[in-house]
Amino acid sequence: MKTSVGAATALLCTALNAGSADLPGRTFDKLTYNGMQISAGRALTDDEISALAGQQKILCMIGDSVSWAEDGDHFRNELLKLMPDLAFAGTHTAALGYSHAAEGGDSTIRVLNRLNDPQRVPDAPYYHLLIGINDCSAAKNDEQSADVAAGIADRIEKIVNILLARPGTRKVFLGALLPSPFDMQSGGSTVRERTGSVTNAILRKSFAERFPDGRVVWIEYEKPLHQNLSEWKKPENLRGAHPTAQGYKQVAAIAAPVLRKHMEPTLLNGTGHGVETVNLWDAKLNLTPPLIPGWYTLSLELENCDQVVFTLYSDASDLKQQFQKSYTLSGPAGQRLEVNFMTGYQNYGYTLAPFKIKIHSGGMKNVQIEKMRPLQHASIYGQGTFVDTTSPIAAGEIIVNAPGLAAGSKYR
Numbered sequence: 485m486k487t488s489v490g491a492a493t494a495l496l497c498t499a500l501n502a503g504s505a506d507l508p509g510r511t512f513d514k515l516t517y518n519g520m521q522i523s524a525g526r527a528l529t530d531d532e533i534s535a536l537a538g539q540q541k542i543l544c545m546i547g548d549s550v551s552w553a554e555d556g557d558h559f560r561n562e563l564l565k566l567m568p569d570l571a572f573a574g575t576h577t578a579a580l581g582y583s584h585a586a587e588g589g590d591s592t593i594r595v596l597n598r599l600n601d602p603q604r605v606p607d608a609p610y611y612h613l614l615i616g617i618n619d620c621s622a623a624k625n626d627e628q629s630a631d632v633a634a635g636i637a638d639r640i641e642k643i644v645n646i647l648l649a650r651p652g653t654r655k656v657f658l659g660a661l662l663p664s665p666f667d668m669q670s671g672g673s674t675v676r677e678r679t680g681s682v683t684n685a686i687l688r689k690s691f692a693e694r695f696p697d698g699r700v701v702w703i704e705y706e707k708p709l710h711q712n713l714s715e716w717k718k719p720e721n722l723r724g725a726h727p728t729a730q731g732y733k734q735v736a737a738i739a740a741p742v743l744r745k746h747m748e749p750t751l752l753n754g755t756g757h758g759v760e761t762v763n764l765w766d767a768k769l770n771l772t773p774p775l776i777p778g779w780y781t782l783s784l785e786l787e788n789c790d791q792v793v794f795t796l797y798s799d800a801s802d803l804k805q806q807f808q809k810s811y812t813l814s815g816p817a818g819q820r821l822e823v824n825f826m827t828g829y830q831n832y833g834y835t836l837a838p839f840k841i842k843i844h845s846g847g848m849k850n851v852q853i854e855k856m857r858p859l860q861h862a863s864i865y866g867q868g869t870f871v872d873t874t875s876p877i878a879a880g881e882i883i884v885n886a887p888g889l890a891a892g893s894k895y896r
Contacts, residue, residue, distance in 0.1 A: 525581060525858030525878040536569060537883045538752035544573040544585050544608035546595065547615045550662065550726055551586035552578040553829060558729040562736035564880050567744055571882040573608040577778045581858035582880050588777065588829045591618045592639035599646050607652050610747055614659035616640060617725055620679035633682040641694045648699055655699050655746055660684045660706040665725040666717050681706065703742050705735060756886030758873035761863040765853045772853055774836040775827055780855055783822040783862035784848040790817055792846030798837040805835040822862040
């Protein structure tokens with residue numbers, strides 16, 4: 485029997501696993517910085533820090549651009565409004581400075597390929613997994629949806645089981661794929677959206693069989709949003725496959741009651757509190773490791789000058805994927821200065837690469853590059869992994885004991 489190219493692609497998608505580069509025939513959404521709502525977080529008072537320390541519920545959010553790109557950090561911001569005792573784990577940071585482990589353009593295969601890298605998916609007691617809508621783009625017509633969806637469901641099961649096998653994992657919250665994207669002209673359903681719905685149906689039907697021990701909790705996003713679909717599809721709530729800041733209010737309102745019911749705090753021992761910080765700048769090599777796409781803070785001390793002019797750039801082999809930006813920072817000699825920057829989205833003008841600094845005039849020392857924190861200011865200066873007990877702590881940051889957790893620690 486002769487098999488069409490499209491049908492062969494759909495059938496192949498059911499067999500793909502870790503080690504494959506990605507799904508054949510899938511597409512990538514356009515991502516933009518324009519129109520993002522960015523504001524600094526809220527600093528906790530001393531009384532709030534004392535009350536929260538040892539009582540925070542720590543969540544690591546894994547997924548694709550829906551969980552971090554554009555207005556994606558508003559997902560965490562809205563969850564915090566509903567669950568003030570929530571704190572976010574992750575080696576990535578998004579526009580509002582909250583930690584996470586989502587990467588734009590990810591498919592289930594890409595998540596599988598990075599799942600065992602602690603720099604991409606750190607240990608945490610609780611995980612929120614929302615992944616698969618990019619895989620759905622591999623289905624080019626409704627006849628292919630069932631095969632593509634079956635492959636997605638199987639790979640999601642593998643991801644969940646790998647997370648459950650980690651010694652510190654308590655539960656995994658598995659999110660139903662959001663209803664999206666819709667046709668930009670007519671507002672009607674798309675093959676991709678319908679394939680996501682088929683994926684959800686497969687997971688609902690086989691949930692007890694796939695996850696029998698009660699450590700996986702389903703978060704039903706699709707059905708509540710479908711109940712008022714005309715509202716959900718409005719541009720103020722949904723932009724292509726991505727919710728807007730307003731849209732994440734609806735998503736968070738669905739998730740928060742489920743999270744609250746099934747999460748317990750992570751206890752701390754000892755006294756003194758701070759936030760674990762990683763200075764990514766290697767003072768001996770004068771570079772960083774390859775930076776994961778996201779927002780970062782560069783801070784430095786002026787050395788024997790009142791102004792420094794420099795270029796921060798990624799050492800990418802493909803100059804079309806290179807980050808490069810020049811800065812002029814001024815102040816009294818010895819003063820610490822800082823600037824926030826965004827690397828760019830992976831595959832959208834940026835690729836993972838070490839960052840370097842070229843000084844044009846002036847001098848600097850005690851350089852620090854760290855993932856941006858919610859208050860959007862630098863931590864105190866330190867080397868390697870340390871605990872900052874001096875800087876203000878924001879809602880959503882994980883409060884740890886001083887002297888804190890060692891490098892490679894369980895929670896970030």
